[in-house]
Amino acid sequence: MKFIIASSTLLKQLSALNGVIVSNPVVPILENFLFEIKDGGLTITASDLQTSVTAEVSVDADEDGGVAIPAKMLLETLRNLPEQPVTFKVDDDTYSVEIISENGHYKLAGENATDFPKVPELKQGQSVELSSELVNTAIAYTLFAVSTDEMKPAMNGVYVNIKEGKAIFVSTDSHRLIRYIRTDVSSVGSETAIIIPRKALALLKNTLPMDNTPLTLSFNKSNAYFSFGNMSMICRLIDERFPDYENVIPLNNTNILEIDRLEFIGSLRRMSIYANKSTNQVRLKLTENSLEISAEDIDFSNEANEKLHCEYTGDDLEIGFNAKFLIEGLSNVSSRHVVFKFSEPNRAAIMNPSDVDASEDLMMLIMPVMLNSYY
Template sequence: MKFIVSSSVLLKQLSAINGVVATNPIVPILENFLFKVDSDREGGPILTATASDLQTTMITNIAVESSESGSIAIPARLLLDTLRGLPEQPITFHVDTETFGTQILTDNGRYKLSGENPIDFPKIPSVNRSLAVELSSDSLLSAINNTVFATSTDDLRPAMTGVYLQLTSANATFVATDGHRLIRYRRLDINSPSDSTMIVPRKALTLLKASLPEGVPVKAEFSQSNASFTFGNTQMICRLIDERFPDYENAIPVNNPNVMTIGRTDILNSLKRIMIYANRTTHQIRLSLESNSLTISAEDLDYSNEAKEKLLCDYDGDNMEIGFNAKFLTEMLGNLSCKMLSFELSAPNRAGLIIPADKEENEEILMLVMPVMLNTYA
């Protein structure tokens, strides 16, 4: 089998799917890209490149010159390292379909590598389409950016290692939680012909975030066990998490009479400075709220470090002190793009809500963060 392809186009497309390839995969064949050339394709010969880790599969189509069809499994890392070092030029692949030896010919070089039998590569999962949704990549990227960072890394709670997606005829709700914080992100410009819920794994969403271009349509298809996202020449298929997601609505406090409105960058920059002085294990900071003023403070008793800053804010409520994990707060506020935000609080031992005061069109964001028990320092 022989085919000719642009080195830069091949590198770009393979880089988009390379994130799936695990460093130490369960099955050695998964260290390879599966190349399949279809010379009889309508519109011209196409090279279909596939990468998989058994849970997630990414497929991309690349236009090539070829008069033969065939397939080969090629070592992903070796091929990518070779392509990164090449200038833009047409390169020719010669594949011996019996021994799976592969030669790459360039303008001034020849590279020989050992491929593997494509039959050993796992079969691409099919998505028996029970539900299909059309959406823009910008909407999907925004949903991923606002939620995926709050997913859990605890494999003992698999339901929380992904993002819960709730589709209705009115909107799409994305929910992520790790037990310490919860993000509910709602898109009013995404809807579904029928109501459905599913949990999409964190790795699949992280790969989508890295490979999704801006301003392109995305076709999302869902079955009982798999999800497929197709955009441009690329498709990603992932296995859904078959677990029950926590009843997140009951975790969101309803009555929060103490409301503080403040500039997002003001409090975020202050938190970043103050958390330097917080305990390195707990990252505990203290928020002291009074009429139109917020005092942020931290103390590390182990090293006798402490810091305090006072900020102006609009606060309506009782004087109160509440502790939070500064690392969680800065990550949450850093993912928002609003200028002003509201903190809605009820008591020092109850969860606090962070809600953008100026909303983007077609989106609603609610962030919940659990407090931490304060030390007794004054």
């Protein structure tokens, strides 16, 4: 088997797929990219058994065939080659792979393509058409709040609920909860709810174009299949019941704060320098049109406070938060101002960006921390 391809074209495709490959996989051949040629088209696959990503690209090939090529060596070779056509020659008996460039000749040991695990096929599933922009936005808003606690598998992914032309994306790690709703989604027929794993969404985020490229999401009870452009990805869904998140959203939030997002982030970052390193606790003291932010690390006699102008209506309120969670939430929205809604010092706060499109709704819920008595 022999084929010719531009080095930059191949490197771009392999770089997009490389994120799925893990070190020391259960099946050793999964340290390889699977190359398959059929009718002048090259299909490249990477897999970790839970998630498989495939890219298709045209090549100049003389015959059909397949081989598994070591991912790390191939990527490092291509990264250090200047842009040029490269020729791959595969020995069908020994699976050795020769790479021929303008000035070099490289040989590495491949493996039999038939030993590579088969990518599962999606059967009897539903489908919905989305734009890559919508999926990119949903991932950006929710991925950072996905739990990494393996003892809570239901929260190790993003909950996606599609119904009546509406898509709801939810993530939580018990300390914060993100809910992102889009109403510009084509109906999928019957209502569906799935949990997509964190790794699959991170891979999507790194491979999806930032424009309105159409994306097809197909799914059944066990797998989700994403198809866009020349790429596709299939992943195993998390088979757990997602927490009943709606019950933790507080009602009757009569204390309303509106503030410049970047000013608030800057102040929180400065306060976190002086906060206790294990709790990252900051205190917000709210009075009419005034916000005082303070932090203290009593073990090292460090303390700091700042006052920011804001628009605040409601009762005077003192409430504590982990500065890291506030900063992450504020950093993942783009509007100039944000609105916080509070009820009680021991109840969660709700944050919304002040500027959103008519077709979307974003809510970030952040749990408070118990305030220390030494303030």
